[in-house]
Amino acid sequence: MASLEELRLQLDEIDDQMVRLYEERMKVCAQVGEYKIKNGKKVLDRQREKNKLQAVSEKASSEFNKKGVRELYEQLMSMSRKLQYQQLVKAGALGRLPFIEMESLDAKNARIVFPGTEGAYSQAATKDYFGENCNSFYVRTFREAMEAIEDGAADYAVLPIENSTAGSVDEMYDLLVEFENYIVGETIIPIIHTLSGVPGAKLTDIERVYSKGVALMQASHFLDDHSDWQQISVANTAIAARKIRDDKDQAQAAVCSAYAAEVHGLEILEENINDDQTNCTRFIVVTNQKVFLKHAQKISICLELPHESGSLYRLLSHFIYNDLNMTRIESRPIEGKNWEYRFFIDFEGNMADPAVKNAIRGLREESRNMRILGNY
Numbered sequence: 001m002a003s004l005e006e007l008r009l010q011l012d013e014i015d016d017q018m019v020r021l022y023e024e025r026m027k028v029c030a031q032v033g034e035y036k037i038k039n040g041k042k043v044l045d046r047q048r049e050k051n052k053l054q055a056v057s058e059k060a061s062s063e064f065n066k067k068g069v070r071e072l073y074e075q076l077m078s079m080s081r082k083l084q085y086q087q088l089v090k091a092g093a094l095g096r097l098p099f100i101e102m103e104s105l106d107a108k109n110a111r112i113v114f115p116g117t118e119g120a121y122s123q124a125a126t127k128d129y130f131g132e133n134c135n136s137f138y139v140r141t142f143r144e145a146m147e148a149i150e151d152g153a154a155d156y157a158v159l160p161i162e163n164s165t166a167g168s169v170d171e172m173y174d175l176l177v178e179f180e181n182y183i184v185g186e187t188i189i190p191i192i193h194t195l196s197g198v199p200g201a202k203l204t205d206i207e208r209v210y211s212k213g214v215a216l217m218q219a220s221h222f223l224d225d226h227s228d229w230q231q232i233s234v235a236n237t238a239i240a241a242r243k244i245r246d247d248k249d250q251a252q253a254a255v256c257s258a259y260a261a262e263v264h265g266l267e268i269l270e271e272n273i274n275d276d277q278t279n280c281t282r283f284i285v286v287t288n289q290k291v292f293l294k295h296a297q298k299i300s301i302c303l304e305l306p307h308e309s310g311s312l313y314r315l316l317s318h319f320i321y322n323d324l325n326m327t328r329i330e331s332r333p334i335e336g337k338n339w340e341y342r343f344f345i346d347f348e349g350n351m352a353d354p355a356v357k358n359a360i361r362g363l364r365e366e367s368r369n370m371r372i373l374g375n376y
């Protein structure tokens with residue numbers, strides 16, 4: 001029997017040939033890339049790849065090797081596509097109107113819309129991002145805020161996207177797909193709820209508690225200790241505070257911020273009723289201009305995938321190959337297509353970076369309805 005050293009020498013020789021052949025194959029692929037750029041043809045040709053996988057796997061002698069050859073060729077063709085995407089990016093064929101780079105946002109002259117009412121957490125996020133004296137107004141819902149941006153009634157909207165306790169704000173993900181607005185910034189603020197009622201009310205008077213559904217959830221330990229209280233969901237924590245003020249009923253209280261209680265003249269019955277003391281929410285800043293800040297470091301995209309095994313795996317290779325760090329992946333059902341999903345992916349990078357351009361080129365071609373939601 002041959003020694004390990006001898007066997008390894010044999011492998012080294014085979015590998016030398018394989019590397020030489022790989023490089024030869026890639027040279028031909030580069031020519032295919034040039035042809036495709038000249039003739040406006042797509043890089044990915046699913047039918048050709050299917051036929052190729054069939055043909056090469058048939059040449060292998062055992063079931064095990066057929067599977068191996070298939071996997072090997074899937075990777076080879078994936079590398080060939082990535083080379084061609086690089087060629088396309090170099091040739092300036094980005095395929096869409098580019099985002100315009102901006103030095104900074106004009107916070108001083110901006111009109112900013114936030115959902116809720118005076119005292120909403122989204123107002124706190126607005127002041128945190130744009131400054132205490134910014135020019136802001138409120139509308140009732142997230143949708144109305146997105147519409148205000150689309151219509152040009154406001155330059156920016158500040159909207160919640162993710163809470164550390166309750167997770168994603170699903171409605172916002174759907175609205176980002178529905179509207180052609182772009183994320184240009186984000187800010188994270190602490191969310192600390194109080195239980196507040198009309199002046200003079202005591203804890204023992206309370207029968208009904210109003211708040212946003214997720215806020216009631218975030219204070220569930222406290223509220224469970226008062227299981228006789230009826231919990232009523234409204235659009236926003238500050239809208240709940242305003243209602244308590246308007247109804248003037250001592251049996252009613254709101255779960256809202258201390259600031260909302262103060263703004264609406266309520267008295268705090270119990271401070272800090274959060275289950276989780278680190279509770280915070282990430283808010284995004286949205287505009288209708290296709291812009292990104294020069295120092296932006298995070299990109300959000302969404303895309304749909306064909307209902308095939310391995311499609312997500314293949315897609316993620318664009319991040320790995322281009323050394324891009326993915327920070328978040330989320331999925332939402334696609335309307336009208338049961339059990340098919342739209343993926344929302346955040347990754348680190350700036351649109352001006354060639355690695356980002358290469359990845360986006362590949363992602364766009366190998367998925368359906370890919371959109372860049374923003375670079376911020």
Ligand SMILES: O=C(O)C(=O)C[C@]1(C(=O)O)C=C[C@@H](O)C=C1
Pocket residue numbers: 029032033043044045046048049052076077078080081
């Ligand atoms: O034949 C092509 O059109 C190629 O671009 C080459 C190749 C390959 O590597 O074999 C790569 C990508 C296509 O999806 C199909 C095949």
